[in-house]
Amino acid sequence: MPDVSWDSYSLLAVYSSMAVYAIAFIAFAFDVARRRDPAEVRERELVAAGGGTTTTATETPTRGPRRNLAKVGFALTVLAWVLHVAGTVMRGIAAGRVPWANMYEFALTSIAIIVGIFVFAQLWRDLRFLGVYITGLATVFLGVATVNFYVSPTPLPPALQSYWLVIHVFVAALGTGFFALGSGLSILQLIRSRASGLAYVDRLPGASALEDLSYRVSVMGFIFWTFTLIAGAVWAEHAWGRYWGWDTKEVWTFVIWVVYAGYIHARATRGWRGTRSAWLQLIGFAAILFNFTIVNVYFKGLHTYSGLPE
Amino acid sequence: MSSRSSDSAKAAKADAAAAAKVARDDAGHDPMRPSDHVDGTPQTEAAGGPRLGPVGWLRFAWRQLTSMRTAIVLLLMLALAAVPGSLVPQRSSDPNGVIAVRDANPDLVWLYDALQLHDVYTSPWFSAITILLLVSLVGCVIPRMRHHWAAMRARPPKTPARLSRLVGFQTVPGDASDVDRAEGVLRRLGYRTERYGDSVSAERGYLRETGNLIFHASIVVIVVAIVAGSGFGFQSQRLVVEGEGFSLSGASLDTLNTGQWVSADDLPGFGIHLDELDVVYETENVDAIGQPLDFTAFVQVTEDGDTHPGQIRINEPLRVQGSDLYLISNGYAPQITVTNADGTVVFDEIVPFLAQDNEMTSLGVIKLPDGLAEQVGLQGFFYPSAAQLDTGAYASYYPDLLNPLLSLQVYTGDLGLDDGVPQSVYQLDTEDMEQVAGRDSAEPALLIGPGETVDLPDGLGTISFEGIRRYAVIDVHRDVTQGWVLGGAIALVAGLLASLLIPRRRLWVKATEQGLELAGLARGEDPRLEGAVDDLARRLRGDDADDLPPKHRWGRATEPGRAADDDPK
Numbered sequence: 001m002p003d004v005s006w007d008s009y010s011l012l013a014v015y016s017s018m019a020v021y022a023i024a025f026i027a028f029a030f031d032v033a034r035r036r037d038p039a040e041v042r043e044r045e046l047v048a049a050g051g052g053t054t055t056t057a058t059e060t061p062t063r064g065p066r067r068n069l070a071k072v073g074f075a076l077t078v079l080a081w082v083l084h085v086a087g088t089v090m091r092g093i094a095a096g097r098v099p100w101a102n103m104y105e106f107a108l109t110s111i112a113i114i115v116g117i118f119v120f121a122q123l124w125r126d127l128r129f130l131g132v133y134i135t136g137l138a139t140v141f142l143g144v145a146t147v148n149f150y151v152s153p154t155p156l157p158p159a160l161q162s163y164w165l166v167i168h169v170f171v172a173a174l175g176t177g178f179f180a181l182g183s184g185l186s187i188l189q190l191i192r193s194r195a196s197g198l199a200y201v202d203r204l205p206g207a208s209a210l211e212d213l214s215y216r217v218s219v220m221g222f223i224f225w226t227f228t229l230i231a232g233a234v235w236a237e238h239a240w241g242r243y244w245g246w247d248t249k250e251v252w253t254f255v256i257w258v259v260y261a262g263y264i265h266a267r268a269t270r271g272w273r274g275t276r277s278a279w280l281q282l283i284g285f286a287a288i289l290f291n292f293t294i295v296n297v298y299f300k301g302l303h304t305y306s307g308l309p310e
Numbered sequence: 311m312s313s314r315s316s317d318s319a320k321a322a323k324a325d326a327a328a329a330a331k332v333a334r335d336d337a338g339h340d341p342m343r344p345s346d347h348v349d350g351t352p353q354t355e356a357a358g359g360p361r362l363g364p365v366g367w368l369r370f371a372w373r374q375l376t377s378m379r380t381a382i383v384l385l386l387m388l389a390l391a392a393v394p395g396s397l398v399p400q401r402s403s404d405p406n407g408v409i410a411v412r413d414a415n416p417d418l419v420w421l422y423d424a425l426q427l428h429d430v431y432t433s434p435w436f437s438a439i440t441i442l443l444l445v446s447l448v449g450c451v452i453p454r455m456r457h458h459w460a461a462m463r464a465r466p467p468k469t470p471a472r473l474s475r476l477v478g479f480q481t482v483p484g485d486a487s488d489v490d491r492a493e494g495v496l497r498r499l500g501y502r503t504e505r506y507g508d509s510v511s512a513e514r515g516y517l518r519e520t521g522n523l524i525f526h527a528s529i530v531v532i533v534v535a536i537v538a539g540s541g542f543g544f545q546s547q548r549l550v551v552e553g554e555g556f557s558l559s560g561a562s563l564d565t566l567n568t569g570q571w572v573s574a575d576d577l578p579g580f581g582i583h584l585d586e587l588d589v590v591y592e593t594e595n596v597d598a599i600g601q602p603l604d605f606t607a608f609v610q611v612t613e614d615g616d617t618h619p620g621q622i623r624i625n626e627p628l629r630v631q632g633s634d635l636y637l638i639s640n641g642y643a644p645q646i647t648v649t650n651a652d653g654t655v656v657f658d659e660i661v662p663f664l665a666q667d668n669e670m671t672s673l674g675v676i677k678l679p680d681g682l683a684e685q686v687g688l689q690g691f692f693y694p695s696a697a698q699l700d701t702g703a704y705a706s707y708y709p710d711l712l713n714p715l716l717s718l719q720v721y722t723g724d725l726g727l728d729d730g731v732p733q734s735v736y737q738l739d740t741e742d743m744e745q746v747a748g749r750d751s752a753e754p755a756l757l758i759g760p761g762e763t764v765d766l767p768d769g770l771g772t773i774s775f776e777g778i779r780r781y782a783v784i785d786v787h788r789d790v791t792q793g794w795v796l797g798g799a800i801a802l803v804a805g806l807l808a809s810l811l812i813p814r815r816r817l818w819v820k821a822t823e824q825g826l827e828l829a830g831l832a833r834g835e836d837p838r839l840e841g842a843v844d845d846l847a848r849r850l851r852g853d854d855a856d857d858l859p860p861k862h863r864w865g866r867a868t869e870p871g872r873a874a875d876d877d878p879k
Contacts, residue, residue: 233799
């Protein structure tokens with residue numbers, strides 16, 4: 001039985017997290033816009049003069065005041081994320097089930113996963129230069145989700161009453177999270193390989209280091225997406241009597257899979273490495289966003305679980 | 311005591327691109343990769359050169375077809391080709407949508423037909439892309455399979471002459487007597503090793519290529535299984551009212567599609583009787599009142615002269631004799647009798663009405679060609695919970711039977727049943743008919759509650775609404791190859807995991823006058839190669855490998871030939 005008060009607490013937490021994401025975005029944006037400060041220039045010259053260090057730019061020490069804004073942005077992102085996860089969990093409590101059974105809930109969960117992957121990736125690499133992209137994405141998407149997709153918690157229709165809902169949809173969200181992070185890295189790769197002069201761009205790792213990172217993250221996304229596709233087929237066989245029927249959502253999940261398969265091949269092909277493969281990554285992520293928004297709302301098909309009035 | 315020389319590291323970085331090339335020529339070359347693969351042999355002969363005979367041209371075309379570039383282009387074409395099928399309704403998934411789109415755009419019908427936009431996924435152009443992609447895949451994978459089979463039984467390659475150009479090159483103290491120990495360490499780490507004089511050559515990660523090949527082979531298995539499945543299976547549907555049944559034979563089914571290697575005689579011989587369709591609606595959550603929560607069809611299965619009960623639910627199909635039974639949709643079927651002016655019953659049937667919305671407002675048709683003074687057609691709505699709107703029209707406000715009501719318009723004239731053109735039982739062709747009761751005529755539409763009888767206009771007779779039952783639409787089908795498809799899919803995931811996550815790399819340890827030289831070579835993506843060489847060095851020095859800072863354990867995102875441009879310039 002849905003509990004109205006849990007849902008309102010959930011909304012409160014989600015709105016708060018949006019506000020904090022927005023502030024984090026501003027902090028990261030100031031970090032991006034900041035001009036090169038003299039101390040940094042001096043240090044860079046020293047590094048250049050010293051030559052043979054094997055330290056890549058990703059591992060540039062973060063001491064000194066020059067990374068303070070990014071630090072503030074990251075701390076705020078973590079805070080916003082905690083609020084966001086709390087809001088998502090409370091939504092699940094309100095509905096009495098997993099919080100990803102309609103468009104609003106799926107947006108809530110998958111954005112939490114996108115940011116979560118960014119936050120935890122910090123244990124692996126310093127990716128704070130992506131902060132402006134991730135927090136911007138989170139603010140805008142959460143805004144769209146709460147304004148356009150919000151519906152009150154309702155019970156599951158029979159077709160969704162399956163443990164596959166837990167697996168299939170959650171894995172899809174995980175895949176989306178990795179692809180989102182990869183898309184940020186690919187965008188920066190494209191910027192890095194062209195423009196220069198902006199201090200923020202010069203501080204970034206090299207284009208090929210960004211490409212490597214994007215590839216490693218996107219490969220994780222591809223593995224989860226493959227699993228999503230197969231789990232979806234198994235579930236479709238149970239619920240609809242066929243494992244594959246070219247339903248609009250199936251078509252787009254397939255299209256995304258094929259585009260990323262092309263991306264992975266491009267990474268291993270002379271003449272396609274670099275800029276071209278980055279564009280493929282971005283086409284793939286654009287297809288994911290299209291699949292989630294336009295296909296969900298406007299296309300007719302069996303995956304009509306947005307919960308939005310027609 | 312780090313003996314890692316920053317000078318040699320610098321040198322390795324400085325001409326890393328050249329180093330990688332030399333390294334590949336020395337040892338890492340992969341002749342069985344397509345020539346444009348980053349690990350493949352670059353094409354040197356002049357393709358399309360002046361003296362290319364027919365065989366040469368064929369070989370050239372084949373090499374083009376199996377190249378990585380072609381694979382990428384075909385993949386992108388496949389993705390693009392799949393899109394129109396989501397924009398235009400498909401006959402396979404949305405036949406009513408197809409009719410609606412064609413009715414709405416009569417000027418575009420020729421285009422839909424010319425491009426087969428209603429059958430995209432079985433169209434020749436879509437199939438052509440798929441087949442080319444498969445041929446390209448097979449052409450690429452088979453030589454690699456042969457090569458990999460040999461490679462798995464071959465010895466790790468000879469130690470390159472100059473290790474200093476390879477990844478992670480470093481020297482640790484030791485001499486020729488330590489090479490045995492190094493070989494032992496490498497073996498414990500899962501490497502296959504081979505001694506070449508005072509050096510040991512080691513390779514690991516053969517499973518990466520195995521996984522890659524399994525992944526690609528699985529795709530072929532899945533496609534073949536899908537094609538075969540459509541030939542050996544069948545699919546059928548039947549609308550069945552509570553209290554009625556059907557048997558699995560062509561005559562008793564509403565639709566039956568059999569694969570080309572299946573005849574109607576091959577259908578399993580069982581019968582299904584629907585006792586009851588139980589539907590549960592939400593009644594408490596104000597945001598979801600009337601939302602269905604559960605559908606359960608209670609059936610009796612008759613097979614081999616024996617009858618036993620069964621249930622079909624959404625997400626829980628019933629399996630009988632290798633066929634699966636699914637609950638596809640449901641609706642209401644009023645029982646209607648019509649009596650002519652003489653008092654003779656001319657019609658007594660349970661008529662399924664098709665649901666039009668979530669509140670189960672249902673549309674139905676009754677055709678009365680014989681027995682009355684003239685041909686009569688009735689068309690109208692069934693409202694399970696009727697409420698009158700301000701406009702005077704009725705609507706259903708809840709999907710369950712709270713206030714059932716039939717509202718029928720009456721037509722007289724020619725039903726058009728004798729034209730020889732097959733008609734749908736759910737549609738009334740009113741072209742040659744005149745409305746005698748309803749919105750467009752003097753008399754209002756007939757309103758009939760359960761158990762009521764009302765007069766038909768013009769003294770034609772009477773009509774009674776005797777009762778109401780639910781019906782279920784049950785899908786019966788058999789897909790003999792879906793187990794193969796699932797098996798292929800599982801193999802595909804396993805292959806994918808191995809091919810993307812297992813690093814394939816070579817390591818060498820060589821005793822020189824300076825000590826033991828160590829270096830590695832990546833085969834395919836291997837961002838942790840440098841970390842692996844560092845780790846080996848640590849083990850050979852006798853350090854404890856476990857108390858390292860995490861940074862080092864993760865290694866760095868460097869790769870031969872790619873690290874140079876990351877340095878601050």
